Amino acid sequence: xxxxxxxxxxxxxxxxxxxxxxxxxxxxxxxxxxxxxxxxxxxxxxxxxxxxxxxxxxxxxxxxxxxxxxxxxxxxxxxxxxxxxxxxxxxxxxxxxxxxxxxxxxxxxxxxxxxxxxxxxxxxxxxxxxxxxxxxxxxxxxxxxxxxxxxxxxxxxxxxxxxxxxxxxxxxxxxxxxxxxxxxxxxxxxxxxxxxxxxxxxxxxxxxxxxxxxxxxxxxxxxxxxxxxxxxxxxxxxxxxxxxxxxxxxxxxxxxxxxxxxxxxxxxxxxxxxxxxxxxxxxxxxxxxxxxxxxxxxxxxxxxxxxxxxxxxxxxxxxxxxxxxxxxxxxxxxxxxxxxxxxxxxxxxxxxxxxxxxxxxxxxxxxxxxxxxxxxxxxxxxxxxxxxxxxxxxxxxxxxxxxxxxxxxxxxxxxxxxxxxxxxxxxxxxxxxxxxxxxxxxxxxxxxxxxxxxxxxxxxxxxxxxxxxxxxxxxxxxxxxxxxxxxxxxxxxxxxxxxxxxxxxxxxxxxxxxxxxxxxxxxxxxxxxxxxxxxxxxxxxxxxxxxxxxxxxxxxxxxxxxxxxxxxxxxxxxxxxxxxxxxxxxx
Numbered sequence: 362x363x364x365x366x367x368x369x370x371x372x373x374x375x376x377x378x379x380x381x382x383x384x385x386x387x388x389x390x391x392x393x394x395x396x397x398x399x400x401x402x403x404x405x406x407x408x409x410x411x412x413x414x415x416x417x418x419x420x421x422x423x424x425x426x427x428x429x430x431x432x433x434x435x436x437x438x439x440x441x442x443x444x445x446x447x448x449x450x451x452x453x454x455x456x457x458x459x460x461x462x463x464x465x466x467x468x469x470x471x472x473x474x475x476x477x478x479x480x481x482x483x484x485x486x487x488x489x490x491x492x493x494x495x496x497x498x499x500x501x502x503x504x505x506x507x508x509x510x511x512x513x514x515x516x517x518x519x520x521x522x523x524x525x526x527x528x529x530x531x532x533x534x535x536x537x538x539x540x541x542x543x544x545x546x547x548x549x550x551x552x553x554x555x556x557x558x559x560x561x562x563x564x565x566x567x568x569x570x571x572x573x574x575x576x577x578x579x580x581x582x583x584x585x586x587x588x589x590x591x592x593x594x595x596x597x598x599x600x601x602x603x604x605x606x607x608x609x610x611x612x613x614x615x616x617x618x619x620x621x622x623x624x625x626x627x628x629x630x631x632x633x634x635x636x637x638x639x640x641x642x643x644x645x646x647x648x649x650x651x652x653x654x655x656x657x658x659x660x661x662x663x664x665x666x667x668x669x670x671x672x673x674x675x676x677x678x679x680x681x682x683x684x685x686x687x688x689x690x691x692x693x694x695x696x697x698x699x700x701x702x703x704x705x706x707x708x709x710x711x712x713x714x715x716x717x718x719x720x721x722x723x724x725x726x727x728x729x730x731x732x733x734x735x736x737x738x739x740x741x742x743x744x745x746x747x748x749x750x751x752x753x754x755x756x757x758x759x760x761x762x763x764x765x766x767x768x769x770x771x772x773x774x775x776x777x778x779x780x781x782x783x784x785x786x787x788x789x790x791x792x793x794x795x796x797x798x799x800x801x802x803x804x805x806x807x808x809x810x811x812x813x814x815x816x817x818x819x820x821x822x823x824x825x826x827x828x829x830x831x832x833x834x835x836x837x838x839x840x841x842x843x844x845x846x847x848x849x850x851x852x853x854x855x856x857x858x859x860x861x862x863x864x865x866x867x868x869x870x871x872x873x874x875x876x877x878x879x880x881x882x883x884x885x886x887x888x889x890x891x892x893x894x895x896x897x898x899x900x901x902x903x904x905x906x907x908x909x910x911x912x913x914x915x916x917x918x919x920x921x922x923x924x925x926x927x928x929x930x931x932x933x934x935x936x937x938x939x940x941x942x943x944x945x946x947x948x
Contacts, residue, residue, distance in 0.1 A: 393474040396467050396498055398485040400510015401429035405520070405603035407674070408511045409433060413480075416508065421475040424466060428482025428629060430604075431844040432682055442470075443840055460490065464497035471503045484512040488538050488572045514570045517602025517631045521609050522645035524637055525568050531637045535566035539574020539581045539632070556584070564588035568635035575630040579618040585634065590614060595638035600626045605656045605679030606853075607648060611638060650677025651921040658845055658857040658883075660685050660864040665717060668748075669858070672917035681854060683845035685867040688718060689833040691807050698827050699726060702802055706736050710799040711776060711822075714760075715745045715769050715813070716806070717752035722829040723804045724756045734758050740802075745772045746911045768890045768911065769813035776801070777820045797821035807831040808863060810892070834867050846871060849879050856920055858887040862896035869900050877901050884927060887920050 397416045402408030409417075417423060417436040425434065427447025434443060444466065446458050458466070463479075470477045485491030485507060498505045514536055518525055525534045537558050563569055564585045574581045575598065586592050592615035600608040612620035614634055621630075647653065655678040659666050670680040702709075703726065714720050727733060734757055743762040744750040750760040764775035777795050800823045803814060807828035817824050835842055848854050849872070857880060859865050865888075869876040880886065880902055887906035888894035894904035906923050908916040 393476070394471045394504060396471050396477045396479060396503060396505040397508055398479045398481060398491050398494060398505060399508040400484040400489075400512075401426070401433055401480050401482055402511040403483050403513040403516040403603045404428070404430060404601060405516075405679075406430040406432040408516060408603065410508060410510065413508045413510065416476075416478050417480065419476065420478040422470045422477045423480055424463065424470075424477065425480040426482050429480045431841050432680070433480065434840050435682060435684075445840070460493065464494060467494065467498060468501045468503055471498070472501075481510070482513070483516070484510040487512045487514065487536070513572065513602065513631050517599050518570070518633055520603045520607060520647040521597060521599045521633070522641040522643075522647070523597060523599075523633050524640060524644070525570065525633075527637050527640060530640075531567035531635055533566045534568045534570065535563045536570050536572065537563050537574075537581075539571045539577045560584045560588040564590040566635075568633065568637050571632040571634070573628075574632050575621065575626065575628045578621055578632065581632070582614055582617055586615060590634070594634055595636060596632065596634040597638045597641065598626055598630050598632050600630045602631055603647075605654050605677075607654070609641070609645075609648065611641065647677065652676040652678035652924055655679070655855040655924060656681050656848065656853060657920070658683055658849065658854050660858065660868060661860040665860075666913075669913035669917055672914045673920075676917060676921050678856070681845050681848060682841050683868075684841065685835055685864050685871070686832040686861075687835055688722075689831040691828040691831050695807070695828040698825075699804070699829060700730075702825055702827060703727070703730060703732065703736070706732075706802075707739055708800055709740050709802045709825075710796075711801045712737065712740050712742045713772065713776070713801060713803045713813070713817075714742065714749055714753065715772065715803070715809070717749050718806065718830060719804050720744075720749060720752040720756065726804075726829060743772055743776055745769060748912065765910075768892055769810065770816060770892075773813035773816040776817065795820045799823065800825070803827070804829040810862075812892075832863055834870075837871050842871070849883070850875075852882050854883050855924070856885040856887060857883045858889075858916065858920070859893050859897065860889045862893050865893060865896040865900060885920060885923055887916060887923075889916060 397420075399413040399416055400410070401413065414433075414436055417433060418438060420437065420441055422442045422444065423434065423437055424444045424446050427445070427449050437443065446463050446466075448457050467477055467479060479485075479494065481489045481491060483489055486509070491507070495505055495507070514534075515525060524531075526532055541557060565588075569585065569590075571581055578598070582596070592613060594614040595611065596614045596617045597609055597611045598617060598621050600606065608624075608626060610617075610620050610624045610626060617632070652673065657673050657678045657680055659670055659673075659680045659682050661669065661684065666680070666682065666684075670682070673680050714723065727736060737758065741761040742753065742758065744753055744760040745764075745768065747763065750763045753760055762772075762775055762779060764771050796817060798821070801817055803824060803826040805826060805828065808831065809826070809828070811826075814824050814826050837843055837846060849857075859868075869880070872879050877900065880900070885905045886897060886902055887908075888897055888904040889908065890911050891907065894907050897904050906916070906919050908919045
């Protein structure tokens with residue numbers, strides 16, 4: 362059996378972070394021993410098809426390329442085997458799998474009765490070696506299915522504001538590869554060898570799209586010109602199209618190779634040649650959004666990051682998901698305490714919920730004991746903020762109190778101000794005794810801070826703080842975490858957003874002794890509230906953004922404002938001419 366241990370990771374049961382949204386569509390009854398070749402799209406994880414996302418979500422094994430967005434691996438279920446099959450070295454440092462290795466792996470897993478997803482960048486049948494893999498599967502008698510994807514040709518061009526066809530400008534398109542057939546040892550059909558491509562036919566199309574042509578751009582452009590293409594034809598090279606790293610350089614066909622060298626564009630990139638490139642001046646959109654090009658590290662548990670990630674994406678950023686913690690069961694003795702509290706739930710004057718996690722776990726605990734919202738009759742409910750109140754409303758309950766300052770201490774003060782009875786707060790300025798005799802139930806994380814509990818007790822309340830869930834750290838071996846750490850160390854993250862002190866501590870521990878310098882190099886650090894900002898300060902770091910309200914969409918908007926302020930400052934104090942060299946040619 363092929364040993365792929367160095368390329369493999371496994372989603373821990375219960376730790377898989379599922380994308381929130383509608384239930385997956387079931388297209389057919391799952392059949393054992395099938396390989397699905399799924400197009401992941403050109404980079405933006407939102408471009409995968411619904412069919413492809415559903416198959417990833419129920420796969421036993423996902424064999425993925427380096428060009429497939431790591432975000433898509435979040436869809437995988439608990440226990441799914443993840444195998445990296447990219448051309449670069451695997452995360453563990455092992456050499457890349459050869460094509461024959463990949464074929465053998467797919468066959469072995471399918472013959473073992475597994476549901477296997479072969480996740481390929483773009484479309485499997487457009488310069489993706491999908492045909493070769495299908496032929497190997499067919500020869501082995503293994504069932505397979507093809508799930509088309511958004512090809513880089515139309516996806517990247519669209520995100521660059523370049524239509525491949527346009528009335529009166531272009532009515533034909535030719536695709537070609539700039540890197541002709543290579544064997545697993547790396548020998549390519551370049552270097553003066555006769556080309557299998559009919560360059561005259563390619564050059565005759567109104568629009569030419571070249572895949573894998575960055576390293577051979579000079580040769581490809583020369584061949585197009587030699588085949589009759591006007592050297593002044595507009596051309597573009599788009600780096601990492603559809604992602605936050607997208608960068609476009611535009612030049613005349615004859616000048617494009619030098620423009621690419623001057624700007625320093627590296628693979629992957631797509632080349633587009635034709636008069637349609639002129640339309641980019643008016644149709645460019647993706648690179649003009651407020652957070653265009655910004656990679657934002659999102660440290661929140663993935664299933665809770667959807668609103669924030671969506672807001673970032675709408676502003677042009679690329680969320681880099683790195684769920685540093687996942688929910689875990691609380692200590693066993695806490696279950697008995699919760700049973701006792703629920704048995705006398707009507708004795709409590711307040712139920713305090715400081716997170717959406719607390720809402721979900723408390724609601725589940727009620728349901729497991731055959732109880733529902735009616736058991737809370739007469740109990741007032743306080744929520745730390747709008748997100749927690751929304752999670753409560755989704756369970757059919759309305760919060761009695763949601764303070765404007767969304768942190769645990771602010772919640773406690775709001776309860777104290779409200780007082781012991783619905784009629785209003787106790788008289789006098791002192792908080793001491795305002796809640797005398799009032800019982801308060803605080804279901805929370807095992808790692809929860811005592812600041813709010815201490816304030817309530819100081820006001821005379823009888824507080825029962827019960828751990829109904831814990832937080833377990835996600836290890837660096839998980840692909841999304843490993844990818845995020847690599848991007849941080851490469852200084853390829855513009856914003857890091859934290860939603861809890863535990864996330865700050867977990868990331869600093871993963872980064873080790875370099876945490877201060879690595880995170881200090883991130884231009885914008887954002888903290889959801891004062892407590893999280895304090896955790897950053899304890900690590901010697903400053904929170905540049907602490908939103909006016911602890912709301913995901915507010916946080917995203919204020920990050921965009923901070924990024925705009927930083928860009929304006931950079932324009933007021935531009936870099937030296939030496940530092941700006943080579944910038945000409947990009948747009």
